[in-house]
Amino acid sequence: MTTTVQCPTCGAPVEWKTENTYRPFCSERCKLIDLGAWAAEEHAIPGNDLEDEMFSGDLPTRPH
Ligand SMILES: [Zn+2]
DSSP: OEEEEEEETOOOOOOOOOOTTTTTSSHHHHHHHHHHHHHHGOOOOOTTTHHHHHTTTHHHOOOO
């Protein structure tokens, strides 16, 4: 039985197996792109307004 997932970066089907070092990504390239995207989106995360609203009173500045 083989589970197939979608590569989070490019959406390509990826077989979820132990031999696939980069799962859930289809390749090392997509894995690195996703890691880079996380860093790039750190300052502009869509749909994060609720969290900002909840903590705005307690945390005027967000430590990094
Ligand atoms: Zn991919």
